[in-house]
Amino acid sequence: MSTGQPTTIHLPPPSQKGKISLEEAISRRRSIRDFTSEPVSQSQLSQILWAAQGISDMRWKYRTVPSAGATYPLEILVVCGRNGVDEIGEGIYHYSIAHHSLTLRYEGDVRADLARAALNQGFIYEAPLDIVICALYQRTTLGYGSRGERYVHMEVGHAGQNIYLQAAALGLATVAIGAFNDERVREVLQLDKQYKPLYIMPIGRPT
Ligand SMILES: Cc1cc2nc3c(=O)[nH]c(=O)nc-3n(C[C@H](O)[C@H](O)[C@H](O)COP(=O)(O)O)c2cc1C
Numbered sequence: 001m002s003t004g005q006p007t008t009i010h011l012p013p014p015s016q017k018g019k020i021s022l023e024e025a026i027s028r029r030r031s032i033r034d035f036t037s038e039p040v041s042q043s044q045l046s047q048i049l050w051a052a053q054g055i056s057d058m059r060w061k062y063r064t065v066p067s068a069g070a071t072y073p074l075e076i077l078v079v080c081g082r083n084g085v086d087e088i089g090e091g092i093y094h095y096s097i098a099h100h101s102l103t104l105r106y107e108g109d110v111r112a113d114l115a116r117a118a119l120n121q122g123f124i125y126e127a128p129l130d131i132v133i134c135a136l137y138q139r140t141t142l143g144y145g146s147r148g149e150r151y152v153h154m155e156v157g158h159a160g161q162n163i164y165l166q167a168a169a170l171g172l173a174t175v176a177i178g179a180f181n182d183e184r185v186r187e188v189l190q191l192d193k194q195y196k197p198l199y200i201m202p203i204g205r206p207t
Contacts, residue, residue, distance in 0.1 A: 014050035032173035035204030051166035084128035117184035127202030
């Protein structure tokens with residue numbers, strides 16, 4: 001049932017100045033699996049998504065994360081829980097990189113289903129929101145053949161590390177999750193077969 005929430009959410013512009021140094025963020029980075037139920041702010045979510053895949057060069061549209069041949073195979077989905085993010089309803093959203101906005105794909109809280117698809121790792125449900133990084137391999141394998149697959153895996157590591165460091169800089173908690181059933185995650189997120197989920201990263205305030 002529709003609650004009339006907007007289908008496009010324009011995120012606040014990301015900041016390029018932080019409160020702690022890169023060295024501090026690296027040293028504070030940790031996998032944290034205990035989250036409070038407090039919502040994340042829109043500016044924190046904006047910052048995390050920008051770090052994961054945002055555009056950092058307006059002229060050439062290069063991103064915050066390196067990509068083999070700038071083929072950019074990654075797509076990012078945000079699974080928002082009820083009251084997960086200030087003034088954003090529960091649902092599955094696609095991160096529109098070009099517009100730095102979110103597009104609603106499904107209205108409803110699917111965190112419990114996502115946790116079940118990931119070997120019942122309960123913190124996926126407890127976190128106010130989950131980022132899911134998916135790949136469209138053909139974008140990279142078209143030019144690089146089967147070697148492109150390894151490039152995609154390297155790239156998701158860059159994106160995941162950026163999320164970790166940005167979360168540390170914002171005082172937020174996250175953990176990179178690779179243990180899940182691809183097919184079930186795809187079902188929960190209603191994704192086409194060519195989308196391969198590679199990482200789930202819950203985001204929230206540490207307890
Ligand atoms: C590829 C990969 C997959 C991972 N999968 C999971 C996972 O499914 N569940 C989980 O709780 N942690 C997962 N982790 C996080 C590791 O357990 C964690 O990085 C490790 O214990 C070291 O702790 P640290 O990240 O705090 O340094 C994964 C990490 C990587 C790099």
